[in-house]
Amino acid sequence: xxxxxxxxxxxxxxxxxxxxxxxxxxxxxxxxxxxxxxxxxxxxxxxxxxxxxxxxxxxxxxxxxxxxxxxxxxxxxxxxxxxxxxxxxxxxxxxxxxxxxxxxxxxxxxxxxxxxxxxxxxxxxxxxxxxxxxxxxxxxxxxxxxxxxxxxxxxxxxxxxxxxxxxxxxxxxxxxxxxxxxxxxxxxxxxxxxxxxxxxxxxxxxxxxxxxxxxxx
Amino acid sequence: xxxxxxxxxxxxxxxxxxxxxxxxxxxxxxxxxxxxxxxxxxxxxxxxxxxxxxxxxxxxxxxxxxxxxxxxxxxxxxxxxxxxxxxxxxxxxxxxxxxxxxxxxxxxxxxxxxxxxxxxxxxxxxxxxxxxxxxxxxxxxxxxxxxxxxxxxxxxxxxxxxxxxxxxxxxxxxxxxxxxxxxxxxxxxxxxxxxxxxxxxxxxxxxxxxxxxxxxxxxxxxxxxxxxxxxxxxxxxxxxxxxxxxxxxxxxxxxxxxxxxxxxxxxxxxxxxxxxxxxxxxxxxxxxxxxxxxxxxxxxxxxxxxxxxxxxxxxxxxxxxxxxxxxxxxxxxxxxxxxxxxxxxxxxxxxxxxxxxxxxxxxxxxxxxxxxxxxxxxxxxxxxxxxxxxxxxxxxxxxxxxxxxxxxxxxxxxxxxxxxxxxxxxxxxxxxxxxxxxxxxxxxxxxxxxxxxxxxxxxxx
Amino acid sequence: xxxxxxxxxxxxxxxxxxxxxxxxxxxxxxxxxxxxxxxxxxxxxxxxxxxxxxxxxxxxxxxxxxxxxxxxxxxxxxxxxxxxxxxxxxxxxxxxxxxxxxxxxxxxxxxxxxxxxxxxxxxxxxxxxxxxxxxxxxxxxxxxxxxxxxxxxxxxxxxxxxxxxxxxxxxxxxxxxxxxxxxxxxxxxxxxxxxxxxxxxxx
Numbered sequence: 116x117x118x119x120x121x122x123x124x125x126x127x128x129x130x131x132x133x134x135x136x137x138x139x140x141x142x143x144x145x146x147x148x149x150x151x152x153x154x155x156x157x158x159x160x161x162x163x164x165x166x167x168x169x170x171x172x173x174x175x176x177x178x179x180x181x182x183x184x185x186x187x188x189x190x191x192x193x194x195x196x197x198x199x200x201x202x203x204x205x206x207x208x209x210x211x212x213x214x215x216x217x218x219x220x221x222x223x224x225x226x227x228x229x230x231x232x233x234x235x236x237x238x239x240x241x242x243x244x245x246x247x248x249x250x251x252x253x254x255x256x257x258x259x260x261x262x263x264x265x266x267x268x269x270x271x272x273x274x275x276x277x278x279x280x281x282x283x284x285x286x287x288x289x290x291x292x293x294x295x296x297x298x299x300x301x302x303x304x305x306x307x308x309x310x311x312x313x314x315x316x317x318x319x320x321x322x323x324x325x326x327x328x329x330x331x332x
Numbered sequence: 333x334x335x336x337x338x339x340x341x342x343x344x345x346x347x348x349x350x351x352x353x354x355x356x357x358x359x360x361x362x363x364x365x366x367x368x369x370x371x372x373x374x375x376x377x378x379x380x381x382x383x384x385x386x387x388x389x390x391x392x393x394x395x396x397x398x399x400x401x402x403x404x405x406x407x408x409x410x411x412x413x414x415x416x417x418x419x420x421x422x423x424x425x426x427x428x429x430x431x432x433x434x435x436x437x438x439x440x441x442x443x444x445x446x447x448x449x450x451x452x453x454x455x456x457x458x459x460x461x462x463x464x465x466x467x468x469x470x471x472x473x474x475x476x477x478x479x480x481x482x483x484x485x486x487x488x489x490x491x492x493x494x495x496x497x498x499x500x501x502x503x504x505x506x507x508x509x510x511x512x513x514x515x516x517x518x519x520x521x522x523x524x525x526x527x528x529x530x531x532x533x534x535x536x537x538x539x540x541x542x543x544x545x546x547x548x549x550x551x552x553x554x555x556x557x558x559x560x561x562x563x564x565x566x567x568x569x570x571x572x573x574x575x576x577x578x579x580x581x582x583x584x585x586x587x588x589x590x591x592x593x594x595x596x597x598x599x600x601x602x603x604x605x606x607x608x609x610x611x612x613x614x615x616x617x618x619x620x621x622x623x624x625x626x627x628x629x630x631x632x633x634x635x636x637x638x639x640x641x642x643x644x645x646x647x648x649x650x651x652x653x654x655x656x657x658x659x660x661x662x663x664x665x666x667x668x669x670x671x672x673x674x675x676x677x678x679x680x681x682x683x684x685x686x687x688x689x690x691x692x693x694x695x696x697x698x699x700x701x702x703x704x705x706x707x708x709x710x711x712x713x714x715x716x717x718x719x720x721x722x723x724x725x726x727x728x729x730x731x732x733x734x735x736x737x738x739x740x741x742x743x744x745x746x747x748x749x750x751x752x753x754x755x756x757x758x759x760x761x762x763x764x765x766x767x768x769x770x771x772x773x774x775x776x777x778x779x780x781x782x783x784x785x786x787x788x789x790x791x792x793x
Numbered sequence: 794x795x796x797x798x799x800x801x802x803x804x805x806x807x808x809x810x811x812x813x814x815x816x817x818x819x820x821x822x823x824x825x826x827x828x829x830x831x832x833x834x835x836x837x838x839x840x841x842x843x844x845x846x847x848x849x850x851x852x853x854x855x856x857x858x859x860x861x862x863x864x865x866x867x868x869x870x871x872x873x874x875x876x877x878x879x880x881x882x883x884x885x886x887x888x889x890x891x892x893x894x895x896x897x898x899x900x901x902x903x904x905x906x907x908x909x910x911x912x913x914x915x916x917x918x919x920x921x922x923x924x925x926x927x928x929x930x931x932x933x934x935x936x937x938x939x940x941x942x943x944x945x946x947x948x949x950x951x952x953x954x955x956x957x958x959x960x961x962x963x964x965x966x967x968x969x970x971x972x973x974x975x976x977x978x979x980x981x982x983x984x985x986x987x988x989x990x991x992x993x994x995x996x
Contacts, residue, residue: 133739143715147736235695268692273769280776311777392813398804417797467975509979551971551986558928577816580950595915599966609924631807
């Protein structure tokens with residue numbers, strides 16, 4: 116929000132908003148997810164652009180609402196309309212506003228984890244790195260196996276806890292090997308997962324959302 | 333067919349994660365495949381267009397399988413081949429066993445034959461069967477199932493392979509791949525020269541010419557289709573493509589996506605049996621066209637694109653789950669992302685309903701598939717079917733329903749967030765046990781520390 | 794109802810129309826962009842060598858001598874040879890070099906064939922079977938020696954298929970020697986087919 120306002124965008128955060136329904140949808144509970152999708156459309160339909168600080172939420176609206184709502188043509192049409200103007204934050208800043216300098220300063224070494232939904236469903240490859248590149252005093256550290264999933268995957272993380280943890284282990288080894296003080300991503304859920312693992316290992320490396328870095332001064 | 337037992341993927345995954353050799357072998361194999369594939373894919377600037385073309389050809393053909401299979405039958409027959417039809421694996425095995433009865437058989441690696449447990453049927457019919465592909469031969473010696481579409485024996489060390497081959501050769505062999513491969517060549521060559529019947533699978537069957545195409549690196553398929561008097565090819569109904577010219581695309585995609593080769597060592601295009609005056613090649617050519625559940629998938633509009641699969645294994649090689657479980661955890665010939673899609677379709681949601689959930693939905697599989705199968709979408713579709721038709725566990729149902737109940741009213745969310753903060757403080761002081769799913773979350777991760785004051789509380793003021 | 798009828802009926806019931814894309818012509822592909830004949834030869838050599846094929850240039854008058862010399866130098870004592878105009882003098886030259894010519898591939902040290910075509914982009918030899926051109930010659934002996942004319946080297950797969958009217962009983966692509974990596978992913982040559990492939994390119 117700070118970042119968007121700094122760039123002169125008028126921002127509204129509808130307090131009625133809750134959850135796009137991805138948790139239920141991804142876990143196969145489509146009947147439960149549909150009312151949430153309908154709510155989401157009701158609330159965000161009036162906006163020129165919907166910006167989500169989460170690649171997977173943006174992907175849910177853009178890519179998966181049409182699938183969830185395919186049996187309800189009227190809703191489907193609305194979903195497509197909202198989907199076309201829904202963006203992940205870095206995507207909005209770089210692709211829509213054409214702003215790759217958020218005017219931030221963050222004097223730390225940072226590793227960037229390209230979260231899967233942003234990377235593959237939205238095609239976010241360059242945008243977050245371009246933004247990080249313009250943050251003053253920030254040093255981007257190379258992350259090995261960056262495009263490998265951190266193992267979160269919603270309910271996957273609890274249903275297949277051992278697999279999820281094994282994937283997290285690899286990710287954390289790569290983060291530790293990067294020499295960074297912070298690990299950042301465009302997705303709060305991946306960061307919660309990675310942060311939980313770092314904290315369990317009592318690692319000094321901290322998770323931080325890309326938006327927080329861009330807001331820092 | 334006997335009803336399939338429930339596949340407990342979580343248990344299988346835990347077992348695999350505990351096997352250090354397997355973890356190392358899988359990781360290095362997957363990394364190696366990816367390193368081989370990337371450059372030969374990158375050198376084709378039209379890769380994405382070729383994927384789209386292949387996808388379209390497959391979806392077109394699936395729409396008119398009735399027409400294309402009849403054309404294929406007609407063309408094979410016109411060139412002196414015989415076509416047999418099988419509703420299911422049992423019928424296919426019976427047809428093949430009848431053709432091969434009592435004879436000596438060499439067989440090439442074929443996923444379809446694994447699917448129908450052909451070797452067992454042939455042995456019951458008094459045939460002696462030898463697998464010709466080195467990996468499959470080793471699997472046969474070990475009495476196991478293959479663990480990867482194109483690297484069936486990736487789960488075994490060279491030492492354990494040396495033991496298998498030493499026993500077969502009746503002489504001790506060192507654990508050196510070169511020596512072991514040479515020993516296998518000698519053992520198998522005798523069998524190829526002696527065999528009466530050769531059985532292969534089919535990578536592509538071309539309707540307009542009645543040609544079957546088989547792709548390999550070792551040469552066992554060529555031996556199987558050149559030396560024995562009878563060649564029997566087994567194909568699923570989805571293997572047919574309309575035109576020879578389509579092969580230019582499929583054969584550009586398949587080797588690069590599968591093994592990272594520009595072209596596999598050998599591609600054989602077989603059009604009928606040997607012709608008059610030719611010195612070798614089979615006198616009889618039989619093509620067995622098998623359904624075994626595929627027509628049902630073809631009629632299922634949401635799932636039918638899974639039939640476009642060309643069995644390259646690329647989705648396995650990029651899958652972070654497969655990389656940690658290997659193929660055996662799937663308890664199916666078809667493993668990895670494509671296995672998690674088609675095994676439930678073949679065996680039913682009750683038996684294999686866990687598999688579509690065994691994915692973090694990272695999307696890597698859909699991105700690499702050379703025929704552009706949207707694997708993440710298919711996994712999501714199946715999850716919805718599992719919840720609808722089989723139901724989820726009570727704890728999961730409660731969690732998801734509670735989540736969606738809370739999320740349909742912002743007031744509930746505000747209340748729930750405050751409650752969660754309070755409960756978490758109690759849990760942290762060990763005054764309360766953690767409920768599902770957080771109990772499993774915390775096996776290896778900490779829960780996030782909630783902010784002292786929620787964003788929405790601040791914003792609304 | 795027969796299995797055939799039952800399967801076809803089910804498929805017909807669920808049939809639908811989806812467009813069949815037009816065949817991709819080679820010149821659409823940047824990677825198959827028209828190369829000169831010389832470029833194609835060079836590309837073929839590079840790609841064939843990359844998969845472990847030995848490539849030897851041979852002017853037509855020297856071809857027979859070079860093949861006989863090569864066979865002798867690698868220790869070939871018996872060979873199976875395709876009946877091909879180009880190879881008729883080879884048989885005589887081999888016999889003169891004390892190499893016996895046999896029609897039993899399993900007893901030969903080398904199989905000598907021509908290739909109908911070669912594909913530059915992938916380093917592939919394309920062989921067709923017919924009377925006097927057995928499949929086993931390029932497969933069963935531990936060595937395969939092939940002769941291909943320069944003008945038979947096409948750019949890519951996309952250029953190849955239009956050159957065929959009808960298909961023979963067996964059409965074979967050969968790209969390098971037989972190989973496997975089944976044992977701990979260690980590449981090993983010659984698991985079932987030839988350990989070594991040598992190509993003579995002639996004009």
